[in-house]
Amino acid sequence: MGRGASESSSNSGSSSVGSGGGSNSNSYLDRKVADVAEKQVVMLDESTTVAEAVKIMRQNDVSSVFVSRKGVPVGIVTERDVLYRVVAESRGPFKVALKDVMSSPLVTIDGSATVRDAISLMRQKGIRRLPVVAPGAGVGKEKAMLGLVTLKSVVGNMPSRSVELADVVSVPSSSGKAALAVVCPYCGSSFEGKQDLSKHIDRLHIGAGLLEGDLRQM
Known part of the structure; x- marks a missing residue:
C-alpha cells in the first residue's frame, strides 16, 4: 500500500527510487x-x-x-x-x-x-x-x-502510479558490512529489494498493482 525502476546514489548513502515520468509525479506531489x-x-x-x-x-x-x-x-x-x-x-x-x-x-x-x-x-x-x-x-x-x-x-491519482518517496539506505548486515535496503515511504520498514517492498505496500498500505509497471522492467 512503489517505486520506479531507476536508482541514483549519492555520497550521503541515500537515493531516490523513481521511474519514467518522475517529473509528472513530482508535479502532482507539489500540488495543494x-x-x-x-x-x-x-x-x-x-x-x-x-x-x-x-x-x-x-x-x-x-x-x-x-x-x-x-x-x-x-x-x-x-x-x-x-x-x-x-x-x-x-x-x-x-x-x-x-x-x-x-x-x-x-x-x-x-x-x-x-x-x-x-x-x-x-x-x-x-x-x-x-x-x-x-x-x-x-x-x-x-x-x-x-x-x-x-x-x-x-x-x-499519480502519473505512472508511482510515489517518488522511497529511499535506498545503507544498513548494517549480519556480516558487519554495510548493505543497501529499500525503505517503505509509509511506515519506514526496510526491504532487500523493490519486489519485497511492493508486496509489503500492496498488502498493508494501498492495494495490488502499485509497482507492477516498474517491476516488469527489472
Missing part, C-alpha cells in the same frame, strides 16, 4: 491538498449509533465518517474500526455510539500543504486518511472541512 482532496465527506454526531453510521456510509458510498461534537469535528470512524472495535469484540452496533469507537483526536492537514506533505504526515502518524481543513484553522477551533485525502486516492 485542497485541490486534490475528495470533497464528499460525511459528518455525524458522536451520539449516532454504529448501525446508523454504517447505513449512512453505504448510502453515500464512503468508507469512513467524521464524528462531531457540537458541530466541531473531533474524530473519525472507518470500516476497519467497525470491524475490529465492534464486530470482532461482539459489541452491539445498535447500542454502541460513534464516540465509543472513533479515533480521536483528529489528525488534520492545512489545505495549503502539498500532497507530499500529506503523504509524509500519514506515514509519520501511521494513518491512511487525512482530513483537509481550511488554511489557518486553529487548534481547538471549529475547522472548516474542505475534504479528505487518503493514501489510496493519492497514489491512485
Whole structure:
C-alpha cells in the first residue's frame, strides 16, 4: 500500500527510487491538498449509533465518517474500526455510539500543504486518511472541512502510479558490512529489494498493482 525502476546514489548513502515520468509525479506531489482532496465527506454526531453510521456510509458510498461534537469535528470512524472495535469484540452496533469507537483526536492537514506533505504526515502518524481543513484553522477551533485525502486516492491519482518517496539506505548486515535496503515511504520498514517492498505496500498500505509497471522492467 512503489517505486520506479531507476536508482541514483549519492555520497550521503541515500537515493531516490523513481521511474519514467518522475517529473509528472513530482508535479502532482507539489500540488495543494485542497485541490486534490475528495470533497464528499460525511459528518455525524458522536451520539449516532454504529448501525446508523454504517447505513449512512453505504448510502453515500464512503468508507469512513467524521464524528462531531457540537458541530466541531473531533474524530473519525472507518470500516476497519467497525470491524475490529465492534464486530470482532461482539459489541452491539445498535447500542454502541460513534464516540465509543472513533479515533480521536483528529489528525488534520492545512489545505495549503502539498500532497507530499500529506503523504509524509500519514506515514509519520501511521494513518491512511487525512482530513483537509481550511488554511489557518486553529487548534481547538471549529475547522472548516474542505475534504479528505487518503493514501489510496493519492497514489491512485499519480502519473505512472508511482510515489517518488522511497529511499535506498545503507544498513548494517549480519556480516558487519554495510548493505543497501529499500525503505517503505509509509511506515519506514526496510526491504532487500523493490519486489519485497511492493508486496509489503500492496498488502498493508494501498492495494495490488502499485509497482507492477516498474517491476516488469527489472
